[in-house]
Amino acid sequence: MYLNNVISSVLLLIATSFSITSCAEIPEQFLKSNHSNNWAVLVDTSRFWFNYRHVANVLSIYRSVKRLGIPDSQIILMISDDMACNPRNPRPATIFNNAHEQINVYGDDVEVDYRGYEVSVENFVRLLTGRVPPDTPRSKRLLTDEGSNILIYLTGHGGDGFLKFQDSEEITSQELADALEQMWQKRRYNEIFFIIDTCQASSMYEKFYSPNILATASSLVGEDSLSHHVDSAIGVYIIDRYTYYVLEFLENVHPNSKRSMSEFLAVCPKSACLSTVGVRRDLFKRNPDKVPITDFFGSVRPVIITTDPINILDAPKRKKKPENKTKVPEKREYLPQFPMHLVQNTRTG
Amino acid sequence: MAKQERKGETEESNRMWASASFVGVLIIIGLPLWWKTTEVYRVSLPFDKISSFDTLPHAITTELSVLANDDATATEIIGLIEHAFKDSDVIKLKISKSIISKQLQSTLEFVADEAEAVEEVGVTFDLTQHNSFYVVQRKPLFQDTWLAGDRVLFFRDAKAATTVVETLKRVVYQTAVLEGAKSETADVARQTRFPPGAGYHIVLSVVHPNPEALDVELDAGEAVEDYIGSFVDELSVLHNFTLKSQWLHLLDFDFQAKEVKDTSEWGRHFSVRTERLHLLLTRLEERAATHVSELPTLNLALYAVRCQAAPLIIYDLNDKKVSSPVQAFMSPKWGGVVLGSPSAGDCRHERAIWRPNVRLIMGTFISQLRKLLGITDAEHITGAHLEPLRSVTPRQWEIDNLLRIRTLEQLTSAERTLQSLAQLLGEISNIVINDDVGASINSAVDSIQRASELMQKGDLVEAYKMSQSAFLAAETAFMEPSLLALLYFPDDQKYAIYIPLFLPIMFPVVLSLKNLLLWFRGKPIHKEKTD
């Protein structure tokens, strides 16, 4: 009996050690959540100077996401109009989140992928589904795969079931839901966290039907999302309430933070936002209490330490492709910068 | 009175014929015409073939020759191998048995080492053919089995049978990784290697944070061309590679390294925690400018640590020093980084010069590249001897394995893409399916079927090429820019636009149908409306 116990415990020990050594390759992050990279799609859909606050909204999220580690190559930033270098901006190349000029959310290191007239419903849906025109550069494509967690943030003017793009067209909630379903079909995401800060925002996520999406909106159907305050030097509302409090929350998050998503979902109570924040969690498998905020806002890059370099004995030499040795040195010259030959022709002719 | 009646009758018949003609034009001609003109051009797709992909066999047939000194050994070994592989649905072994000729037997026993034995085997049998493998018996072996870079596995005798089977299963054919290539969720190997494709770019970035205090003497272009070029030339049957190199100066990264005293030539070393390393990748990506390339890029970076922070040692998650000749790490689907520290002697001069050990650094990069491209290193099996790699060339059976993995992966990916595309096109009925998409889909379906046949036959290289064309055709079809539902008139709006036009017209026409029917049957009509 005692021998049996000893044998079984020894066997158990061998088995666990075997499993540990065979699992030595897998970093810890893989076990907790099965995403291997992070992307962010941040869209501001409003044009004109009085919609300054929407650009400030999207740049606040951009700034936080960059600070927490997502590289520019994995952020798609779409801004419909230029506020920073707008002639009406008394402080050029800056966009502040606060009338006291606390944080310049535009910063010195910003890369906008889609700007101006390029931000349209068609380009947005093409970006999500991957059906971009063939010449599109890689920095303007959403190159996600089955292990990508995507943060999607939309801001602008919206209504019940639609979001207005550039004051001339709309995207409906059904179109958005269909686009996300096509992403799921092609296995282009692992999990999506969808934030929308517009009026009647929760109508945009009502129609979602693809799995693994956690969605939150700044207001429910029938409510308006309100702006925070006016900057009298600029003369427009400078940021929206929901994003103002989100930025405040994210400024206190650092890359190794242990905060959970449920804290993020409760960031703006009704007393602060004056509109009720809506959340949709039925499509999301995990419990937001147990999901760290860095799963969507930070960037996971699993790192595997290499311990087995190859011991090369002889230095190899690649066979060069045979070039034609007979390269005639071609004569080049500088051309005259003005067509004087035409002047002379007409003079003689 | 009769004339008035007849006049009334002719007038009535005129009216009825007019009403009938309205009905005729609108309902009989107009409705079908409207339906036809708002029809969407859709090329017919082979939906039945697409839904039958699940029944296609996905097993790759591969040849295995067992050569033993006597019949009994051979039969025993073949029996064990067949038993081990009979359940596998990804690989089918075509085992052939033969007895080694007396002459070859004696040669194998008397040659000095295994490398010469391989040469001797190579004289008689063709070891360069893809998708073949030889299990040969050779008495004077120290271990049960011996395996090197060629397609030959030596075993000692029948008692080594189980080791032979284990080696074949986990090292040579790596059935677990093959299963993973087909599965729904990605296994570790699939999470590490780059997704399948026709070509890749490899960029070596030499990061030099301190050019005014340290000189790095390295010809990056030549090193990349020679070492990595020779490596990728061996894989030219799979993908085509473009090699590039660049220098990133003044890219300083704060490792937050702590100084630790030790007994090395420096008297100290700096420890950097593993959690900090992934932030270096972000900084590298900012300047490596890999988004200009059209194909996926494997990043290799050599970080030249400055003298004040040298030597840099990585401490793993358990806070233990990583003891390895080179401090390096890699990130799945991204690339690898080597942290190169100059020696104390280099830094002693007024102007420090570091000549990196190119062979060691390139060896590290090659080992990282192998994993990123899909060559998984097998674990050690007791009793089996695997010759360590001494050159950049990968082992022949590793290339075969990679061909199998990629073929399966591309085939299953193409099938899944086509299945989801078929479902999508079936659901959204107003997307135009033009000829290009139809052609891509048809060609993808044909390629999948051809590839499956070739896999069954065992023609591995052709099967790989066919599966790659299937994969690319399926991707092209799915990512076709014209398949955007947004561009086309949605069904429900078809009604919303036409109903306001048609309803006011149809209303009186349909109502007059009743009168028309009555009149045709001959009954008198007296419908009055007073005003």
Added chain:
Amino acid sequence: MESIRKLIYYSILITIFQYVYCDDFKEEIFLKPLPPTHLYGYFQFVTLVDSETSSFHSHLAPRSLTEVISRFQVEELHLTLTEGQWRHHQWGYPVLDAAPGAELYAWFSPDVADVDTQWKKLTSTLSGLFCASLNFIDNFNTVTPQMALWPMGAVKSGQNVTSQLRYASLPREIVCTENLTPWKKLLPCESSRGFSSLLNSRMIHNTNYHSIGVHVRKICKSNDCSETQLEIKQTVALVYDYDIINSNDWSFRKLFGQGLPGACPLSSESKIYIDITSNDTHAYTLTPPPDNIIVSQRGGSDTRLAVYNIKADGQMINIGAKHNSKPDLPVSIPPPLHFNRYILGYGKEFGGIVTELTNNCWTSINVVVLENAPWWLPLQLSSLRVNGQAESSLVLSQYYSPGRSRQKPYHLELLIKLPPRSTTTVTIDFEFVFLKWQEYPPDANHGFYVGSALISANLPTARNYTSLPIAGTTFDSVVNASKQWYPIVFRTNGAMVSLPTPDFSMPYNVICLACTVVALAFGPLHNICTKELVLKPLGTPVSLTQKLFNLFKKKRD
């Protein structure tokens, strides 16, 4: 002693670099006070790459740019992103002129058969590289200048360059930090060291005129030009107003927000040139004093340049000018050639573009004027008038390519001989075209931009001329660089027109209106055809519904 040793080491380093790697990087700043109260700052970062080395392996040159150049087989590339308008009549001539908005032109290699496809791919890739909407450049806004633009690089003898040239400009493009960020990443020292650390986006976008540019060309390595080098030049041009920095005494700290923290360690030469010709009339002192002063005689005009050689040793330098006394505003002397361009007309049917060229020289100047009108602004060649005359003797050569709706723009080039001391007016009429509903931008009532015209001139004098000679790469090549002619390409100001815009809420109104009209028209028609009016005698029994109707009718009466 210490500094001499450092100097020796740096020179050894430079020679090692040049020997081993053959890439050369130089950075320069040129400052010039402009009348009345402006300051011109021109930054130039030049990388010279040996053409023999493969484009895949780079050392100092930005690999992304060399890869784009080699992938699309581009011989020469010029890209500028500009905000503001250069006032030629007040400020003289810049080193490199640029059109407001985005301007891109490139010459492709003679091996390229389908230049238009390569052009489209090049613009798409550059739009991703520089975060600008260059992907809007397509065939309908690209022209091939025949006489106005010529390659500044060395080309193979006897080659037809004009067919491989494409030029496009997007006047609506804005320039902001998002364009500066990727531009800075192309520099070997990025923005941490060297002159590029002065380019703080908050300060340089607070200017009257700012322009960033990338110019790539092949230059001759030796005099016989048997070998070529690739020259990658990145430029920044700024014009400050003394009102912005709130004083007439400028300094680096006031202009850029910080002093200069030393030169880039990878550059072989880092120099600052300050034009102190105006010091004779409006005296100021430079602090710290310049390393040397060069007097340059070029084409009859004298220029004095103060030169600073900056080392990479990390010492902060703050160069500034202090006026000795309260300065008077300098009078601006108009340059030899200046111009003006404006739109004529009222209403939404016709209009005209007028380009006025003023020649202040005593000799005649030959210019090529290139008018590039979009396809929705058809130019009418029959209405072309030079100084009021349809067939003018001033026009030596003319090229006109009519546009096609949605496919090609209107392209007019004139080679004009401007008589001395005169103003020549070139007028051409256009008409407005209705666009399709989908083609209007979201802010259609803002107006539509017409790009600037190109004026290519061959100047006989170098007064106000600051451009580099064609064979020179660094700024010191302007010293005593007298030539017979001084060619330069100017860009005029752009213009804005207001196209007839519809009311965009109309489609829904139209649907409702159309349905109502159809219903109202069809109903009575059907009734007339299929029903008969019958008189009904009074006193017949009336149904219930009729009684209700009669009730309402009575109320109406």
